[in-house]
Amino acid sequence: MNKLPERIRIKDIARLANVSVGTVDRVIHGRSGVSEVSKKRVEEILKQLDYQPNMYASALASNKKYLFGCLLPRHLAGEYWTAVEEGINEAVETYSDFNTSVKICYYDPYDYRSFAASSEEILAQEPDGIMMAPTAPQYTRNFIGRLNEQHIPYIYIDSNIKDTAALAYYGQNSRQSGYFAARMLMLLARDEKEIVIFRKIHEGIVGSNQQENREIGFRQYMKEYHPSCNILELDLRAESNDGDNQMLDDFFRAHPTVNNGITFNSKAFIIGEYLRNRKRTEFKLIGYDLLERNVTCLKEGSVSFLIAQQPELQGFNGIKSLCDHLIFKKEVTSINYMPIDLLTAETIDYYHSK
Incomplete structure (x- = not known):
């Protein structure tokens, strides 16, 4: 030759x-x-x-159209999932030469039946691939079974369900994130004997696998290093912010010496704005995600730390992985952990400028 x-x-x-x-x-x-x-x-x-x-050239020449279905929690503009959608849309635009499009369906994170209905809606679109923020595993598995039967590849973002055939996962190691958050909170709390976990909850449902796993990791750290610290809980209403201030007033009236707390969801601003308005400057609060109101609370001092997880990148990389797998026939890394970024008032502007 x-x-x-x-x-x-x-x-x-x-x-x-x-x-x-x-x-x-x-x-x-x-x-x-x-x-x-x-x-x-x-x-x-x-x-x-x-x-x-050359798969790039081959894909351009094929003229095949690719529809990606995305299943996300219902949310308001400016909330956490808005940033995920921005990443999704950026990815679709990036790969627009390959005839990619996306159909986003939403479910109520506090109603498992809503997830089932939205999954049926998205399957009716006959998608080539799926990206989803899964609900509780026992309610997600039926949808997963349907995807496996139809040989539709799927990506998890935000939270992972182990022992399933997902193509990839993008998100934090939730338990490790909660473990880390406990360590940071106790640096603030020092030797105090009480802390509080704030939740948004509806009929016993937290609304996110990730939040539940963060709390598991948090409690693991506390059990290992601060077993005598009493962990209090305050469950605020998920369906409405009305009445939150009254519930917080009642809580602090009953527990006047509690000065440290954490919330595992993205709405730290609810507690932060309350603390600012009530002038409770001695309270130290840790929250998650860079919502504008969270950042304002961080800069004003009513939130001590925010833990970020790059939701735009999760949305972008989820769609990119589907493109790599379906269009370019590339091997995709299955577990992709986002960094656990700890931000303060002094560092937030530099982080935003990335």
Whole structure:
């Protein structure tokens, strides 16, 4: 065999197989119009050379359309999931040359039946791939089973469900994040004997696997290093912010010496704004996510630390992984943990400028 250039071209394969360039192109892309003898000769050369076609060019030439379904919690503009959607839309725009589009369906995170209804809606669109923020595992598995039956690849973001066939996961290691948050809170609390966990909850449902796992990691750290510290709980109403201030007033009236707390959801501003308005400057609060109102509380001092998790990047990379898998036939890394970024009033502006 003659010496070949480092970059194998279709015309090199055609020369070695003694066929036309058009014949090689048809064999590579599985098109008809090639005799069995020529096809076999080309395939032998491809195997000998371990030839990998330029998937980027092939995808551009195919004109196939790709629809990605996204299943996200229902939310208001400016809340955490808005940033995830920004990442999704940026990815779709980035890969627009490959005829990509997205259909986003929403579910009520406090109603498991809503997840089932929205999953049916998204399956009716006949998507090529799915990206989802899963609800509780026992209510997500039916949808996963349907996807596996139909050979539809799926990506998890925000929280992971282990022992499933997901193509990839993008999000924090939730338990490790909660473990880390406990360590940071106790640096603030020092030797105090009471702390409080604030939740947003509806009929016993927290609304996020990630929040539940963060609390598990948090409690693990407390059990290991501060077993005598009393962990109090205050469950605020998830369906409405009305009455939160009264519930907080009642809590602090009953527990006047509690000066440290944490919330595992993205609405730290609810407690932060309350603390500011009530002038409770001695209270130290840790929260999650860079919502504008959270950042304002951080800068004003009613939130001590915010833990960020790059939601835009989760949305972007989730769609990118589907493109890599379906369009470019690339191998995708299955577990992709987001960094656990601890932000203060002194560092937040530099983080925003990234």
